[in-house]
Amino acid sequence: MKFGIQINEGPYTHEASDTAYHFIKAALDNGHEIFRIFFYHDGVHNGTRLTAPPQDDRNIVNRWTELAEKHDLDLVVCVAAAQRRGIADADEAKRNGKDTDNIAPGFRISGLGQLIEAGIQSDRLLVFGD
C-alpha cells in the first residue's frame, strides 16, 4: 500500500516528527511504499542542516537524510511555509536575496500542490502534527 505523509511540526519541539519517522520505518519494513513526505507549517524545520543536537540525543535531520537515501524517499519542504520560517535552498536564497541557504541533503523545496497530489496519489494520507 502507498502512504502519503504530512508533518506539521519541527524536530525536538514536538513528537510529531518522531512518530512519523517510526511509522514510516515500520511501513517500509512491512513492504509498503511511501509516496511522499510533505513538511508543512513548522515541519519545514526538519529540513535544516544547521541543527547540532546534544551527543546523547537522536539527530532527527540526519535520520531523515539517511532514510531518504536508503529508500529513495521524496522529502518535500513547502516553499511558502519555508519562506516565512527561514528555510531556503540555493535557488530560494538567491531569489530572496539571501547570502546563504540552510537546507539539509535529501530535502527539496516545492509547492503545496505536492501535498494535494500526495493525498490523491496515495492510498492513505497520514498527518502528524500538534
Add this chain to the structure above:
Amino acid sequence: MKFGIQINEGPYTHEASDTAYHFIKAALDNGHEIFRIFFYHDGVHNGTRLTAPPQDDRNIVNRWTELAEKHDLDLVVCVAAAQRRGIADADEAKRNGKDTDNIAPGFRISGLGQLIEAGIQSDRLLVFGD
C-alpha cells in the same frame, strides 16, 4: 520600571512573538525599560535572517532588528535551544562544524543563565508562548 521578556514560540507560527513586540513597544513608549528579551524553545526562530515573508505581511525578524537598534535592546537567543533547532552565529557554526550561519543582525546567542538573570534583575518578567 524594568521588564524582562521571554518569548517561547517562532514568528508567524504563533502570535506570541507579535504580542511581545506590541507589549515592548508600548512599554518603551511609556518610558519603561526592557532589561532583556530572551528567545527560548521555538522562540529562537525569531533570530534567523533567512525568512522571506510575503510582501503584504509584516517582517517579524526585521522588526526585532530595527527595534533593537533604535532602543539598544538586548536580544538573546538561547544556545541550547538554538543548537537543537538550527540557529547559529559564526562562532556556533564553526564550533559545530557547519558551513554557514543564519543569525539575524541585532541578536546574540548565549546561555540560559541570561534568562534567570533577566528574571532576577527585572521588576517584572513576562512570558509569551504557546
Add this chain to the structure above:
Amino acid sequence: MSVTKKLMYINRRAPYGTIYAWESLEVVLIGAAFEQDVSMAFIDDGIYQLLKGQDTNDIGMKNFSPTYSALGDFEVTQIFVEKESLEARGLALDDLMHLTYEDEDEDYAEKDSIKVVSSSELADIMEQQDVLYNF
C-alpha cells in the same frame, strides 16, 4: 492525473493565535487547481475562522478573512459547519460571513456555501471521503 477523489479539509483552530487556519486556507486555494471533489469542515474553534467583521489593524497581522469569500470562485462550494460547535460557542449562522457561489448548473444562481450540519450528519459525510487533510 486522472483520479477523482473526495477530499475534505478539516479546520479546528481559531485564527491569528496560530497560523494553522491561514496556512490551511492556502492549501485549499492551491488544491482547487486539481479538480477534485472538495469540501471543508469547520469544527470546534475552527468556527471562529468564519466570524464576520475581522479587523487585524491593531495587531499588525494580515487579515486573511476576505479570502473565505473567494472560495466560491475557486469552486469550493461545500462548507460544513458543525451545529454542536456553533451552539457551544453561543453562535448562530448569522454571526458567520455569508459565503456564496454561483451554481453553473442553474444559470449561475447565487447559492449559500455554508451548510450547518449536526455532529452525526458530519460524521456520515466524513465517512464518505477518500482523503482527510488536517492542520
Add this chain to the structure above:
Amino acid sequence: MSVTKKLMYINRRAPYGTIYAWESLEVVLIGAAFEQDVSMAFIDDGIYQLLKGQDTNDIGMKNFSPTYSALGDFEVTQIFVEKESLEARGLALDDLMHLTYEDEDEDYAEKDSIKVVSSSELADIMEQQDVLYNF
C-alpha cells in the same frame, strides 16, 4: 549579583509529546547556580513529568526523567504538586518518583522534596513569589 529573589518554575505540560518539560528542566538546573530561593510547581498534566518508570527506548527519545532525582543535589528542594491535579488524573503521591534531598541544617538527613498541596495552598505560595517562570 546581590539580590535574592523567590523564583518559581511552573510546569503544566506532559513530557515527550512536546519538549517544554525537558527544556524547562534545563532552566532549573542552570538556575541553581544563581543561589536564589527556588521552587517548582507541578500542575495539570505537568504532574505526568514525575511519573515513575519512564522508559523511552521504543520511541528513541532521550529519557530525561532521572534528572528530577538529581534536583536535590542542585539544592532544588521545594517541589509542590497540586493535589487537585493528581486526583483528576487518578494518581497518588506513590505513583510519582521519590525525590529527596539532604538537609544540611539537620546533619544531612534525607528529606522528601515533593509536597502535595491544595490549589488554595499553592495559590498562596505563588502569591509569595517574586518571579514566575513559565514554559
Add this chain to the structure above:
Amino acid sequence: MATLHTVNKSPTDRNTLEACLRLAKGGSSVLMIEDGVYGALKGTQKSGIVEDAMKDIKFYVLGGDLKARGIEENKLIDGVNVVDYAGFVNLATENDRVQSWL
C-alpha cells in the same frame, strides 16, 4: 500584593483558563490575550466560569485581539474591561508579578 494572570488559550480548546481561575487568588487580575479573548464571550459553554469568578477577580481583555477576531464589545460578558497594549503594560506595573498561563 496582587498578581496579573495572562491567559492566551481559548477555553473551548484547552484547560488553561480553568487552571488560571483555580489558582488565582481573590484580588487578582486576569488579562485575556491572543486566542484567550474567546474566554470573554458571553453565552458560550464556558462563560459561566468567568461570571462565577468575577466576584473576587477583575477581568480584562486585549482590544486588538478582540477586533482581529471579529468580536464586538457588546458580545462580551458584562464587567470585562477592554484594554490596549499600553493598558497591558499598566496592568503589569500595577500588579506585583505576572503569571503567564501558557
Add this chain to the structure above:
Amino acid sequence: MATLHTVNKSPTDRNTLEACLRLAKGGSSVLMIEDGVYGALKGTQKSGIVEDAMKDIKFYVLGGDLKARGIEENKLIDGVNVVDYAGFVNLATENDRVQSWL
C-alpha cells in the same frame, strides 16, 4: 468502510479526544499516540468518555508512547489494545481512511 482516528493530545489538556468521539461513527477505531496515550488511563476525570464509547468503537494505544511515559498496562482502561508501530501501520491499512485529530 471504516475510519482510523488518531488522537495525540491529552484529554485533561485539550478537547481533542472529545471532538474525535463526537464525530467518530460506530465501527471506527481510535488510536491514541504521543500525549494522547493519557486518554487510555483508567480512573481519571476523563476515563468515562472512553468507557462510554467502547460499545461502538475499538480503542488502541501506542505501546512505545505508554512506556516512555511510565504507564504500565495494568493502569489502562479494560479493553484498550496496545499496539506497536507495525500495528499502527496495520490499522492504517485495514481502515479506509485516517483522520488525524490534531
